[in-house]
Amino acid sequence: MKVTFPHMGNAWIVIQALFEALDVEVVVPPPSGKGTLNLGTKLAPESACLPLKINLGNYIEAAAKGADTIVITGGSGPCRFGFYGESERQILADAGYDFEVVILEPPGGSLWGLARRIRYLAGSRNSWARIVRAVRFAYEKSVVLDQVEDLIHQARPRFSDAAGAEKLYAIARQHLIESASYESLHRVPVRLAQNIRDSQGDANGSGGKEPLRIGIVGEIYTILEPFASLDVEQQLGALGAEVDRSIYLSGWVGQHIFRGLAQGYRPLRVYSRLAKPYLEHMVGGHGLETVGAAVSFARRGFDGILQLLPLGCMPEIVAAGILPRIQADFSIPIMTLTLDEHTGRAGLQTRLEAFVDLLERRKSGRLKRGSVLSVAGK
Amino acid sequence: MLRENNYYLGVDVGSVSTNLVLLDEREQAAKTLYLRTMGRPMQTIQEGLRMLRSEFPQAHIAGVGTTGSARQLAATLLGADVVKNEITAHAVAASRLHPGVQTILEIGGQDSKIICLRDGVVVDFAMNTVCAAGTGSFLDQQAARLGIPIEEFGPTAVRAEHPVRIAGRCSVFAESDMIHKQQLGHSLPDILAGLCQAMVRNYLNNVGKNKEIISPILFQGGVAANPGIRRAFEQELGQEVIVPEHFAVMGALGAAYLAQEKLTSQGGSGAGSRFRGLQLAETTFQAGSFECSGCANRCEVVEIFQDGQILARWGDRCGKWSAENQAAAHCARAAEQTIRA
Structure with a gap:
């Protein structure tokens, strides 16, 4: 076999x-x-x-x-x-x-x-004992993996050279693959954080100012698989935005496979409560989580929210119909990206750039007339 | 301090047209060019430069901005100071010319967008995704099929007395429905006006969905030349729709404003423009591509050559090839200086 x-x-x-x-x-x-x-x-x-x-x-x-x-x-x-x-x-x-x-x-x-x-x-x-031990260790690995991805999300906009963060990411993933004990596993994010700090010397991508924060919500596969999302996280990082996601792998494993017995790095449980004013019932997939996470990002003061919707995904279509209300209630810009195998990178790039421009201009405050057109972005 | 012959150049290279704008120090468009791209963006840019050079032999280009779907290509060729997506560029031009604008309807060759501004800041936008019905290319095609020049499309439509209803959800079905209406004996103006209304309905249902359309409303992009579409918008929205003077080149104008702003904000004492000179019109550019076999991504890498020397590469996801761009550009500059010296 x-x-x-x-x-x-x-x-x-x-x-x-x-x-x-x-x-x-x-x-x-x-x-x-x-x-x-x-x-x-x-x-x-x-x-x-x-x-x-x-x-x-x-x-x-x-x-x-x-x-x-x-x-x-x-x-x-x-x-x-x-x-x-x-x-x-x-x-x-x-x-x-x-x-x-x-x-x-x-x-x-x-x-x-x-x-x-x-x-x-x-x-x-x-033996069953061995199976349980293996599952527990794999689960722990998924939690550490999420920590690594989160560190990279924060690091990307702070690097002047886009390839620099990717290099550290690849090294961290290699460490993760090689680690076979809890001890070596927990050293992975510590080493990555150290590597990021060490290279901050030449990392002035954001020019000292705080990068934009964009929350990514939507269907889990499209969020987790860079090939499906056309590297949306990496692209936003290169445009100077720090991203966070509604769903990380371990949260999904905890909820979906362990039936909530484990909560993972980013628990999903909170989302149904946050979504309540807008959606009271599960609609399949992660539609409810998308709505709840949008509320969560808005409350935490994120600059914008991006929904990833694979074409024809019913739960996300339901959520997409609700997001404009959240946009109005919290006055936070929300953009929905529909993705399928026909999606072109060029069109996506244009939308992401324009979205980042929009967020940067909002963030730089209500400028006096005339200076409103100060060159947005880099 | 105003300098004569000091200009900012804005270039918008789109699917159908390549537009160039020369902005003078008084922020007036000294010259606008609307050229057909015809699938040859590099040659079209060069042709534009040639035209500018012959009309403004003394021009000093103080800054360059590029936009449009080929903004990166144009930026590489020209040595641009600002590279901006077309949504931001259009918003910039519109709010410069009409500071109070709240909604921008833009229909170009193959894309259409809506931009909402409040207090001079872009707060929302949308761009057509899965469907190109109602964009310039489709109108072009229909005009050709009906045997009328595209310039007469709008004026003819405006003469309609009883516009017919045409199915506008999909451009292919719109065409068959139009043929059907022709065969029933409807007049040409009525059919064209019906088509305009169908296009506008389609635009508002797709691109304009969930968007708050408040006046002042600006209508720009190549299709704004068509008074039939403008009238259909006004009827559907029940509000006045303004077509700005430079409606066809607003993207290029926005890029020129952005270049001006960037260079003047450097206080004039900055490094100056990266523009590589109007004599670029006389060199030879070539493009090629190859599939990188470095990893499973199999990226298609595009290469741009100037007089046989590599100028830039892009299209790689890892940055292996595009990282060399700065070095390559530096070499090209050095080579140019040697030639000049």
């Missing part, structure tokens, strides 16, 4: 660590790219959401490296993701790929059913 899984940003670091700790042979698909998407688009229905198309591409690229078993989480509720595992199994079978698909969810609410699936993956050589 060679296990593979779909990519979602840096999640592969955590998933690989989990399977390796259990001595399960794992194939990490090559990073998602244009080729991946081309493979997926050929098989997927045209109207399927973008993540499904990229998933399929990941599997096919993993099959070329010998993978024969797919692991994916499931879900229930009005979001198509809950049905990804089964639809992907059927699409792949039709295309002649003989994959075993293991969906990690309690089938029909049966925890015993979930346990049987985990046992199938882990094989008989692993």
Whole structure:
């Protein structure tokens, strides 16, 4: 058995660590790219959401490296993701790929059913105690991963050279991959923070002024996968904005896989309370979290909010209909970006630049007439 | 201190047109050029420079700003002081000419946008995303199909007595609906006016969705030349729509204002403009591209050559190639100086 899984940003670091700790042979698909998407688009229905198309591409690229078993989480509720595992199994079978698909969810609410699936993956050589230890360590790794990403979000706008922050990011990710004990794991963000401080000497990107703060909300896959968001976080960083997100990986793992038993780096629980004046009910996916997080960012004094909406994502469409009210109530600019495989980088770049200009002019205060046109941005 | 022959150059390179504006020290547009890009942006920019040079042989360019979808290309070629997205550039020009403007409707060759300003600050904007119905290219196409010059499109539409209703959701279906209406025997002015109304409905439902449209309203971009569209906007909004004098080159004008502002804010004592000179019209630019095989991203990297020497590269996500740009530009400058000396 060679296990593979779909990519979602840096999640592969955590998933690989989990399977390796259990001595399960794992194939990490090559990073998602244009080729991946081309493979997926050929098989997927045209109207399927973008993540499904990229998933399929990941599997096919993993099959070329010998993978024969797919692991994916499931879900229930009005979001198509809950049905990804089964639809992907059927699409792949039709295309002649003989994959075993293991969906990690309690089938029909049966925890015993979930346990049987985990046992199938882990094989008989692993004791339950060992499985629990491996899962706990992988979870801790996801929390540290989120800390690393957050540090990078803060560092990007403060570097004069855009490539500088990316270099430190790559080093930190490598440390994360290599760390095999809690001790070495917890050293990763400490070392990254130190590296960032050390290079502040030549890092005067923001010219000493505080960078803009933009909150990113929206559908989880698009937020976490830079290939799907066309590197929106990196682009905003290069434009001099510090970003924060509504959802980080460990928060989603805690809520979605551990059913709220763990809270992760950025707990999602608070969002439903914050969303209440606007939306009282879950609408599937992370629609409720998008609304709640927008309120949270607005209250915390962020300069602007960006919603990432993969074309046709129902929960995010519901949220997009509510965001203008939050924009009016808190007088905070909110922009929605619709993304799919046809989205061009140039159009996105123009919108991001204009959005950053808009926020900078607002931040620099009501200037006297005439100086209103002071050159915004860099 | 005013200097004669001191100008700021604004260049807006879009999908359909390349616009150049020369702004004099009194902040007046001394010259505006509206040229068709025809898919050859570099040659079109050079042609514009040639025209400016022959008309203003003594001109001293004190600063350059570029905007439009090819703003980066134009900036590299010219040595621009300011590179700005077209949304900001349009807002800047509009609020300079009409300081109280609250809404800007802009329809260009292949994109359309709406910009909302309050107290002189941009507070909201939107740009067409998935659909180009109602933009200049489509109107161009329809005029050609009907065998009338685009300049007569608007004036003909304004003569309509009973505009017909045309399905404007999608440009392909709008076209079949128009053919149908022609075959029913409706007059040309009625059909054109109906098309204008359909375009305006489509614009307001897509780009203008959720936006507060308050007067004063400015209508700019190449399509503002069409009085039929302007009238359809006024009827639909029930408010006056102003078409500014330089409606077709507002982006370039905004870029020129931004360049002026940047260079004068440096107090004149600054490093001065990075403009590489009007004689650029006489050199040869070439573009090429290759797929970088450095990683899985497989970026398409664009290369710009001037007289066979590399001037700039971009399109890479990691910065491996574009990082060399400054060095390359420096080499090109050094080479130029050697040639001049």
